[in-house]
Amino acid sequence: MSQHPPDAAVFDGRAFAASLPLVPGVYRMFDADDAVLYVGKARALRNRVSSYFNATPKVARIMAMLAQVARMEVTVTRSEADALLLENQLIKSLKPRYNVLLRDDKSYPYILLTKHASPRIGLHRGPRSVPGRYFGPYPSTGAVRDTLNMMQKLFRLRSCEDSVFNNRSRPCLQYQIGRCSAPCVDLIKPDDYAESVRRATLFLEGRSDALTGELEMAMQAASEQLEFEQAARLRDLIAGIRKLQVRQFVDGRSADLDVLAVAQQGAMACVLLLAFRDGRNLGTRAFFPKTNGEENAPDVLAAFVSQYYAEQAPPSEIVLEHDIPERGLIEQALSEHAGRKVELRFNVRGERAAHVDMARRNAQLALATELTSSSAQHARLEGLRDLLGMQESPARIECFDISHTMGEATVASCVVFDAQGAVRKQYRRYNINGIEPGDDYAAMHQALQRRFRAAAEGQPDVVLPDVLLIDGGAGQLAQARDVLIDAGIQGVILVGVAKGPARKAGDETLLLPDGREVQPGAASPALQLVQQVRDEAHRFAITGHRGKRQKARTTSRLQDIAGIGPRRRAALLKHFGGLPALRAAAVDDIARVDGVNRALAERIWNSLHGLSHDADTTSAP
Template identity: 45%
Template sequence: MASLEQGLAVIRDAASALPAMPGVYRMLGANGRALYIGKARSLRARVGQYTQTRHLSVRLQRMVAAVQRVEVLHTRTEAEALLLEANLIKAERPPCNILLRDDKSFPHILLRADHAFPQLLKHRGAQNTLGRYYGPFPGVGDVNRVLAALHKAFLLRNCSDSVFAGRTRPCLQYHIGRCTAPCVGYVDPRGYAEQVGQAQAFLEGRSREVQAALAAQMEAASARQDYEAAARYRDRLRALNSVSARQDVDSATLGDVDAFALIQSDTRVCVNAVFVRGGQVLGARPFFPRHASGESRGSVLSAFLAQFYTSRPPPPEVVLSDAPDDTYLLCQALSARVGRKVSLAVPQRGARRNLLDFARLGADRALARERSARAGHAGGMAALAAFMGLDKPPQRVEIYDNSHTSGQEAMGAMVVAGPEGFCKKAYRKITLRESAPGDDYGAMGEVLSRRLRGGQDLPDLIIVDGGAGHLAVARRAVEAARLDIPLLAVAKGPERNAGLEALHKIGHKSVSLAHNDPLLHHIQRLRDEAHRFAIGAHRARRQKRMEGSALDAIPGVGPARRRTLLRHFGSVRAVADAPEEELARLPGISKTLAAQIRASIYQIYSTFN
């Protein structure tokens, strides 16, 4: 109680000195880290409410007990405070706030407008390229599926500008019927613009209009007995129908809408988001906010929406399963952010209600899958503890692997698993510098020695990808750090067959579990995640080395010319694909240097591949 009284005293003193005006308050702990961030119409009144502990949840009571200082930021309006609060929560991720766990940007489809023959391509990140962006799509798979259908239906190019400029004959995309080959003049700008217009109309929701036009062209071709042309129109129609046929709800009349349905269980909360653009359902994605159990549905949705739209523009209409707290304030803040009206509604009937029911069904299924996965993971951790002779399931398991190509660009990787699954924020990549190239034992020893040197957040169990030799190396690293951490080595089976792994523990003979043993499946899952992360880190470093050295090693190409090349082409790969004539048109690059650049980069890429 002493710490709670101390926290209450800090909050009382801070509240008494605050003005009755809008703003954001930050409850800070002993290390200066924000424990909780909130917004208020009246800072004095809102901060003072935290002294009434009987009205606070257990989570917030613990926060009050840890408070050492209160800081505030003043705003002109409460709507500004709401936006600032969401931005600060996203940046600082305070442990006592409801947090949106997955805040990655969503992919879009980009129809460029800065070229006479525009590309149709996938885009993720800042929308700086001139053109029209369609989305958001929940995942890359959704974008790839739609893009593949659109290329079949509208025959737009997907090659880079440098490849386009250097073509002298049609590429494979033309021969398989996915491009009209504007690069070699098989279609003029006017004809290509008609293709672009059709794609734009489809993406903006006028799908029936586009399908009717293609059907009419197919019938006309068939009437004049041009059956090959009719078959091409038929294939294009089928491609469009493959997109439309996947619509799980009738959304043609909805326009641009986001739908969010919230489902709660005893310990978890799921918010399923469904995106509709141009009357077409682009897909759905479930989210599992942290620190949301025990909170009211309205407060969870309010916090979720504020954070969700900090980096994404909201559509004109958002439909919800429950009314969020401060609905009017959220509408004000979101409208001010995008400069147009944004409405929040809980529909009771019609197409919007059907869309919400679809989102709710997805949330229910996602929560069931999450519950099943968590139960399976918990069971696996309990079985792993029994196998290793631990008193209780480990709270932190670290799994290690290395990756290299003939000893070059060697990288070590550490992934972390906890009671709820993989803790991706704790993953680490280690650039190997001390071990000899190709020395797998030395690499594992270096990774573990460097990891254990700090002595922070030590694991309850270490798993290494390897056999008895790797186990011995891991044991020496742990003993050198004067630690006592259980170790397990997972050796691949004969011919690297999954299901035949040998498990090595210190002081025991190797053990091979039955191929259908749930514990073996759990260990394989942990090992495979480390393997995936290590390979990804190695490939990224290898690609960076290749592209960085490709221009650096060319005589006559200094920092200024390198910047010129990369600004114009965007990447070293695009420079490699560019013809000499285009290189020579850049300022400061002669025909002789252009030929030298082409020859040097070609040699590097050929060696690499």
């Protein structure tokens, strides 16, 4: 249900609140431009909304927000717990200006057990689109790799990709060192491998005690049946699991818990997560939520708990440095969301108190490190502002670079930096075509034309940089100047970055808009920022160029083989997952691809291994 106040020059908050029911729900505040200012939840909407517009003194942040409110909307929910979940969803999608916002651009690492006849176990990041079971999230990739290392020693599950698994003809090194049971070549029965997968699943679910009990019974049964080798293997597996159980413990027993602490300084806050699963310390992870002026640490912690565990499965116990507002409600909502009891605890003793202290210290250290980094970035921006004679520090910096190998596979890169650093989502690459190989000037001209085409065509809302860095000397800079003039773009400051005679970092010459050529030196904060942006543009261009060159050479290698057209080439690469796997395949495996007979398979194998004149054996594979 949504309600809108009648149009008015000034929003009458008291009248709007009086029209609301005394039921749970979520309210949203909007400014005159219809941008969302704040999203909140309420046990009773009328009481909560009216509290904003009474005579009680309020903090400056709330007063500044209320001064901008032009209208409000509410949505009624079935319960206060439902209101909490809806509030978190709206905060995530709308990103209101005055809410505490959890920011984390990195995807969380998981352990993935694939859905396959012989499942693969491995680290997974990004969208959970691969079929299978996901265990986690883990606080760091290091924690995942440590766990995977233990899992492979204990359960000997395969870690290779399906394209490799499907084309093995003999066991790999992982089998030789006892970390895989080699299901790829049937050295383990499918039922036995499935049993190893089931046991690994129990372990990852934190059910180690149940697993060891089951293994003890199986060991006893094997011993009674005089299957002593099997009993010995089970004995070693039990010993390995128990060794892990005693390596880390909490209050002398296995535990599934997260410990959260918060550190604040000014507008910056750090929430540190210390995770334990099945008694094992999985390490820490620091988060830096956008506080939007919120200075109360328990409120920041409450916002983090609500938003983080709305997306991630909570453990059975969450230990907090501070008590948080509406702890009981959040606990109820998390329990309903998880389908089991979730307990929020604070003011703990013993081992848990030591963990809270460790989390607090780590939060303070992480915040200090972040502040130092932010201060250094701010100083570099100010240095560049002063060097270029700007009124304000640049809010957006772009840098272009060209990469090729003797004119082959030319790629241009554009990277973007703002006041916080790299904005990777806005990076762009341009494949350069239709120029003389090795003509860097033409390549730069083409890339910049494509970047500023929308501005030249007069399209609205085109984002332009404050500073445009060009990796190169006067020639490249002249190309950039011509493109901006032709596009009718003004206000963009052009800077060329020319390497020193010895190509040594710190000796770069900056070509400024007024015609000056300056060498700020390695100690200059401005040059340090320019180097950071330039090096990132160079890295991004090189990565794109190498990928394009390898793809071209892969395609060319198959094109040179008689009888291989586009359709067969695509079928081969799709079947094997790329040229390396195709090169490693046997003739019989190649002949299984649709449209490839044995004679053609032999010709392909010979060509890829330099035993035929069908392909240019001097070119790189």
